[in-house]
Amino acid sequence: MTSSQTKYRLGLLSLVVSIALVAIKFYAYRLTRSQAVLTDALESIINVATSGFALYSLYLAGLPKDENHPYGHGKVENLSLGFEGGLIFMAGAFILYSATKSFIHPHPVGRPDWGVLLLASTAVVNLGVGLLLVRTGKRLNSVALVGDGQHLYIDALTSIVSSAALVLVAATGVVRFDSGAALLLGGFILVNGWRMVRRSVSGLMDETDTAVVTEVIAELQAQRRAPWIDVHNLRVQRYGANLHIDCHMQMPYYFTLEEVHSQLFDIEELIRARFAVEVEMFVHADPCTFAACSLCLMAECPVRLHAFQHEVEWNLQNAVKNERHRLP
Structure with a gap:
């Protein structure tokens, strides 16, 4: 199974689980x-929408390069993460508003035993699926899978806090x-x-991934010839899981084109x-200049001017x- 197929199947699993759990949570409400259970259920609706979009983005990211997308379609994973984060942000704002009203005007809570049982079961499922998505997403360098998995972690945490609120009530x-937990x-x-x-x-603005750039530089230094x-001018861009790297490498000016090509191929x-x-x-x-002689490692250089x-x-x-x- 290819990495694209693995990511797509896990995205489909996330969507199916999200749909099932949102039904359970609204039944608990x-x-x-x-109010805490309603908060959990509303947050889970976002799970369904974002899991669906993440699934579509994983499908697009797995498509090969084409004339319109010469660097591939991997950037859509960053778009998926932003879409998911935007919906979560709006849900959080609405939850704060609703919880504030409930805190000012509290209302009775019924059947807390069933609520705790149902929410605890959803938390276990979310933790398990979320852990699977995050681990696989990190292994395959998929920001969409990692984001979806982290969202399930958040969903599991909301279920745990909601259950604790019901126990306290x-x-x-x-x-x-109840409303205090919803505010939190x-x-x-x-x-x-x-x-x-x-x-x-x-990701969309190609902000430097310091860890990856450092790793590339360290590898060049370790294998240095x-x-x-x-x-110099080394840059790294991430397109979904894939990397685009470019840099300038100074080499002896008297090398033939074939010799230069051989060195670049090895790099x-x-x-x-x-x-x-x-x-x-x-x-x-x-091509090198004589200003580089003092830092050049070519022991048998025929044109060296400086030691x-x-x-x-x-x-x-x-x-x-x-x-x-x-x-200097």
Whole structure:
């Protein structure tokens, strides 16, 4: 089974589970008329909508590149995450509004025993499915699956808090525990929705993924060869699970085109081997200048004008800059 098929099947599982659990939660609300249970049920409606959109985005992300999408369709996963976060944010705002009214004008809660039983069962299912989605999403570098799984975590947490509120109401008779829990959950949902939107915008705007860039630079440094005099202007873009990497590599100016091509091919292959996803890499070869002699490792260079002094170690601070390195 391909990674695209795996992601699509897990997305379908998330959708089916979300539909089943939202029905259970609204039945629990019918029995209890609890504000906390209603909060949980409303948040689960968002699960259904977002799981459906995530499923569609996983289908699109798995499509091959075409003339209209030369870098593939992976960016739609970031759009899915933003859509999910936006709906969660709006749900959190509505829940806060509704819970505030209920806190000011509390109403009795009925059948808390059945409410606790039903919500606890949904929490167990959500935790299990959410854990599966997050683990697989991280392994396959799918932001849509990870986002969907984290949303199920949130849903499980709301169910646990709602159950605890029902237990407190039953034990103490204080009805405001119910609306107080709903207020707490509304604020929590609001914050998490905003965080998901923020991550979505970061991906769509190609914000630097520091961890991936650092990993690429570290691999180049670890596998460094003498003809690779200097690397700069290194950039990494993520398209769904796949990576697009480009950089400038300074090489001896007297190398033939065939020699340069061989070195560039080796660079691309070692980076592709480092990551478990599809990597598209473009390396622009720059001819060296005599200013690079002092940091060049070519021991048998026939045109060296200056003695080698020391190697410039590539790191996150210097490899991403659009300028050649030189010693002071």
